[in-house]
Amino acid sequence: MSKVFIVTGASRGLGLAIAQSLVQASHKVFLVARTEKDLQALKTQHPSSVDFMTADLADLKVAPAVIQSALKAFHKIDGIVINHGVLAPITRIFEADAEEWRRAYDINVFSAVALVKEAIPELRKSKGRIVIVSSGAAFGAYAGWGSYGTSKAAVTHFCAHIAVEEPSITSVAISPGKLDTDMQKAIRDDGKSSMSPKVYESFVDEHKNGLLLDPKTPGNVIAKLVDGATSDLNGKYFRWNATELASFQEA
Template identity: 25%
Template sequence: MTTLDLTGRTAIITGASRGIGLATAEAIAAAGGNVVLTSRSQESADAAAAQVGRGALGIAAHATDAEAARRCVESTLETFGSIDILVNNAGTNPAYGPVIDQDHARFAKTFDVNLWAPILWTSLAVEAWMGDNGGSVVNMASIGGLGFEPNLGLYNASKAALIHLTKQMALELSPKIRVNAIAPGVVRTKLAAALWQEHEEQLTATTASGRIGEPGDIASAIVFLASDAASWVTGETMVIDGGQRLGDASEFRREVTARV
């Protein structure tokens, strides 16, 4: 049987100073892997790496800074000798409101971080190691990329494009490199705070699993996709949303209660 053992493997995780990125670093380390955590500042990267502990290295590298990304890849190889896993986790959403109300600056930042950065980091990882040795790439998408909702159209468009790009890269980089994506629902992170902070109780009541997501829920799925247990999985987008895409679960619960 294949396992989730990542002993001897090294992962780079972008945007890993908090939230899903940090939880992923902790989960990969717990599975035996080495982890490189990136953040915009060296201080926050070092703090995150210290929280993970042994086998963790923090490196300052903004997701869209090509030179910083290249230095990070080089430092990873110098320190650990391989890049077996790449988690393109860094994301942003400066654009809120109808699509036609957004300016080019917000558009550019959203697509640069959410779409271009995964291309940049994947190309560097492939050039430096994965192209010859194989590996696993996991892109952080969103259930927003699978549907429509008010005020988040630009962000969701970037995630829809990332889902498409995941399939494209899975074909282009086959057979040595597997490329998959995770599409989280509403998770307790700072980036998603506007979606849950003021109405968590209401959201919990309408979610089939009865709670919003935690960073660890997503991290567990990433460890699976990075491991040999997912060796025949590529080009897929795994939805981890507690049933949020199913719709309002509260109506069903009332019906079941009434029958009982």
């Protein structure tokens, strides 16, 4: 039976891969991102299965409109993937601008709180699922990555709190690994001056040697999780290729 999912940050990279995987599984997907062109392209390919809204999710007032627009398009919500996020600013704390950190937290943390809060009534009805895209940076410190790492730690722990408060909704935080996306390009382009040389060079080398993941690989896992994550995973964090998720990694 066809389900309805919201996917944020869905215009490119991992979000687009997740959305495509869900559509291929005959589900309906409501996309949210700032860029209309790529969203419209997917809707044109799948007019009955895809709808979208362009929005800057850092504006916390748009969260109710996202949920209402998804309901208007498809009449229910079975799951939501919180995928949007920013790495910037890549700066050391001594050189940081606190307002840039505030902007990063608005995007990476507070927009997730706003969206989840608005989605909870519908997800209670469907006994639905929430997948939050986390990062290994939530558990390890890298010079220059303070705003990103701490915001991902916050949103990962937010997942655990949802699970405690909303046990009928299955919530999971997933690290998708190092992907061949624009975020990795930003690290290579902007990270050199603030990151430690060894860590920076490791990112450059992984790209040069073709070791970055195709977003479709973890994207397929995340799509399966928002569709069918089991209650034993509720509130927990996993890497996308964790042994606990073996059944979701099958082709």
